[in-house]
Amino acid sequence: MTVPPPTVVFTHRKSAWEHRHLLFALAGRDIRARYRQSFLGVYWAVLNPLLQTLVFWLVFSRFLRMSAGTVPFVVLYFSGVIFWNFFTTAITGAMGSVATQMYLLEKHRFPAVILPLASVLARGMDLTVSAGIFGLLLAWYAMPVPVTALVIVPLLVIGLAATIGISLLTAALNTLYRDVAQLVGLAFTLGFFLTPVVYDTEAVPAGYRTWLLLNPVATVIHGVRIALFRGELPSLADTWPGALASVVLLAIGWIAFRQLQSTFTEVL
Amino acid sequence: MATRQVPGDPSDAITVVSLGKRFDLRHERPTTITQELLGLLRPRLTEPFWAVQDVTMSVPRGGAMGVIGRNGSGKSTLLKMLAGTLAPTTGTLVVRGSLSTLLQLGAGFHPDFTGRNNVWLSAALLGIPEARMRAGFDDLVGFAELEQFIDIPIKYYSAGMLARLGFAVSISVDAEILLIDEVLGVGDLAFQRKCEARMREMMSGGRTIVIVSHDAHAVRSLCDTAVWLDRGHVRAAGPADEVVDAYEASSLGEGPGTVSRVRAADVDGDGLPDDPEDA
Ligand SMILES: Nc1ncnc2c1ncn2[C@@H]1O[C@H](COP(=O)(O)OP(=O)(O)O)[C@@H](O)[C@H]1O
Numbered sequence: 001m002t003v004p005p006p007t008v009v010f011t012h013r014k015s016a017w018e019h020r021h022l023l024f025a026l027a028g029r030d031i032r033a034r035y036r037q038s039f040l041g042v043y044w045a046v047l048n049p050l051l052q053t054l055v056f057w058l059v060f061s062r063f064l065r066m067s068a069g070t071v072p073f074v075v076l077y078f079s080g081v082i083f084w085n086f087f088t089t090a091i092t093g094a095m096g097s098v099a100t101q102m103y104l105l106e107k108h109r110f111p112a113v114i115l116p117l118a119s120v121l122a123r124g125m126d127l128t129v130s131a132g133i134f135g136l137l138l139a140w141y142a143m144p145v146p147v148t149a150l151v152i153v154p155l156l157v158i159g160l161a162a163t164i165g166i167s168l169l170t171a172a173l174n175t176l177y178r179d180v181a182q183l184v185g186l187a188f189t190l191g192f193f194l195t196p197v198v199y200d201t202e203a204v205p206a207g208y209r210t211w212l213l214l215n216p217v218a219t220v221i222h223g224v225r226i227a228l229f230r231g232e233l234p235s236l237a238d239t240w241p242g243a244l245a246s247v248v249l250l251a252i253g254w255i256a257f258r259q260l261q262s263t264f265t266e267v268l
Numbered sequence: 269m270a271t272r273q274v275p276g277d278p279s280d281a282i283t284v285v286s287l288g289k290r291f292d293l294r295h296e297r298p299t300t301i302t303q304e305l306l307g308l309l310r311p312r313l314t315e316p317f318w319a320v321q322d323v324t325m326s327v328p329r330g331g332a333m334g335v336i337g338r339n340g341s342g343k344s345t346l347l348k349m350l351a352g353t354l355a356p357t358t359g360t361l362v363v364r365g366s367l368s369t370l371l372q373l374g375a376g377f378h379p380d381f382t383g384r385n386n387v388w389l390s391a392a393l394l395g396i397p398e399a400r401m402r403a404g405f406d407d408l409v410g411f412a413e414l415e416q417f418i419d420i421p422i423k424y425y426s427a428g429m430l431a432r433l434g435f436a437v438s439i440s441v442d443a444e445i446l447l448i449d450e451v452l453g454v455g456d457l458a459f460q461r462k463c464e465a466r467m468r469e470m471m472s473g474g475r476t477i478v479i480v481s482h483d484a485h486a487v488r489s490l491c492d493t494a495v496w497l498d499r500g501h502v503r504a505a506g507p508a509d510e511v512v513d514a515y516e517a518s519s520l521g522e523g524p525g526t527v528s529r530v531r532a533a534d535v536d537g538d539g540l541p542d543d544p545e546d547a
C-alpha cells in the first residue's frame with residue numbers, strides 16, 4: 001500500500017547558519033565537561049600524546065632500534081601522534097553525538113548535523129593545546145620553523161574533511177546499530193599501522209607509499225613533516241590521493257547522514 | 269525551483285490536511301551492522317502502525333487549540349510533527365510563523381549542568397539571539413522563581429522546578445506559535461495560574477497556542493477549540509467545551525451511576541476507564 005508523499009511547509013524554519021551559535025554552545029559544553037576535571041582535560045591534550053610518544057620511543061627506537069633519520073625521535077613521533085589523536089578522538093566523540101543527544105533532537109527542531117560537528121570542533125581545542133606543546137618541543141630542540149610550515153593550513157583542511165566525513169557516517173549508523181563503536185575501534189587499531197605515526201614515510205618503499213598516502217591522515221602527517229623538518233613543500237603527487245580520498249569520505253558521510261537523519265527520532 | 273504555492277488558508281497559523289504518521293515496527297530490528305548484513309538474505313518483517321492517521325484541522329492565528337485523548341492516541345506524535353522534529357508519512361502540514369516548543373518536562377536539559385548552562389543551551393537550540401538572551405535572562409529566572417538555584421546542576425531540581433524553568437525558557441522565545449505537551453499540570457497551583465495568565469497574554473497579543481493536556485480544566489479555560497484524538501484518528505473537533513464534554517462523557521461511560529463502575533475498572537490508574545483490549 002503506497003501513500004502520497006507528505007507536503008510540509010514551515011515558513012519560519014531557521015537555517016543551519018542561523019543555528020551557528022548552537023554549534024559553539026555545544027562544543028563549549030563538551031570542552032567544559034572534559035576540562036572541568038582539570039586533570040582529565042590536561043590528560044587528553046598534554047599527557048596523553050606525551051605518554052604515547054614516550055612509549056613509542058621506548059619500543060621503536062630502544063627495543064627495535066629503528067632510525068628516525070636526522071629528526072629527534074620525540075619530535076618525529078609527536079608530530080604524528082597529535083594528528084592521529086585528533087582524528088581518532090574526534091571521530092569517537094562524534095560517533096556517539098547523535099545517539100546520546102537524542103533528547104535534544106526529539107524536542108527541538110535544529111539541523112542534526114550540528115551535533116557531530118560540535119564534537120569535532122570540541123576536539124579542535126585539544127589539537128590546539130597539543131600543537132602548543134609541539135611548539136615547545138621544537139623550541140627545546142632548537143628546531144626553527146620554516147615558512148613552508150604554512151602548508152599545514154591546507155593539509156588540515158584535508159584532514160578535517162576526512163574526519164568530518166567519517167564522523168557523519170558513524171554518527172548516523174550509530175543511531176541504528178550497536179556495533180559501530182566496535183567496528184570503528186577495530187579500524188583504528190589497524191589504521192594506526194597504516195598511518196606514519198611511529199615511522200617515517202621515507203622508510204616506506206615507493207610502490208607502497210602511493211597506497212599509504214591514500215590515507216588522508218597519512219597525507220597530513222607526511223606533508224607536515226616535510227614542511228617542518230625539511231623546509232620543503234610536499235609534492236602534489238604525494239598530496240592529491242589523500243585529498244581525493246577526503247573529498248570522497250566527506251561526500252559519503254554527508255549523503256549517509258542526510259539519508260538517515262529523518263529516522264533519527266523514530267528509532268526506539 | 270519555482271516558489272511553491274503554500275496550501276491552506278493564509279490566515280491560519282497551522283493547517284493540517286489528512287496528516288498521517290506511520291511507524292514501521294520491525295519485529296526484529298537488526299541492532300548491529302553484522303546482523304543487518306546477514307539479514308539482507310532474509311525478507312524483512314515489518315508491521316505498519318499508524319500513530320496518527322487522516323488528521324485534518326487548522327488553528328487560526330491567535331487561536332488556542334487543545335489536543336486531548338487517551339495515552340497512546342497520537343497526541344505527542346502530532347505535536348512533534350507540528351514542531352518539525354518528526355517527519356510526517358503523508359498528508360499536508362503548513363506552519364506559518366516562528367515556533368517555540370515545550371515538549372515534555374525538562375525539554376533538552378542535561379542533568380549534570382547548571383540551570384544557567386541549560387538555559388543558555390536551550391536558548392541556542394531555540395534560536396534565541398544571544399543579545400536578547402542576555403537582556404532577558406534575569407526576567408526568565410525570575411519568572412521561574414529559581415534565582416537561588418540557577419547555578420546548581422538541575423539533577424537536584426524537583427519536577428516542579430524543572431517545569432518552571434522549561435516553561436520560562438519556552439515563553440521567552442517570543443515566537444508566534446507555542447506548542448506545549450503535557451507540562452502544565454506539573455508546577456504548583458500558583459505557578460500554573462501564572463502560566464495560564466502568561467498564555468492568555470500571549471494569545472491576546474496574537475500568538476497561537478497548541479496544548480496537549482490531560483487536564484480537561486486547562487483545555488476548557490484556555491482553549492477556544494479542541495481536537496480529541498482516538499487511536500490516531502480525530503474522534504471529535506470543535507469548540508473546546510463541547511469536545512471536552514464529549515471526551516469526559518465517553519471516558520466516564522454513558523449515563524448516571526457509571527462513575528463508580530469506571531473507577532473500579534481503572535486498574536492502570538490513568539483516571540480513565542480501561543480499554544477492553546488493555547485487559
Ligand atoms: N518512535 C516510535 N516508534 C514506534 N511507535 C511509536 C513511536 N513513537 C510513538 N509510537 C507509538 O505511537 C502511538 C502514539 O504515541 P504518542 O503520540 O506518544 O501518544 P500520546 O502522546 O497520545 O500518549 C503509541 O502507540 C506509541 O507507542
Ligand SMILES: [Mg+2]
Nearest residue numbers: 343344345450
Ligand atoms: Mg504524549
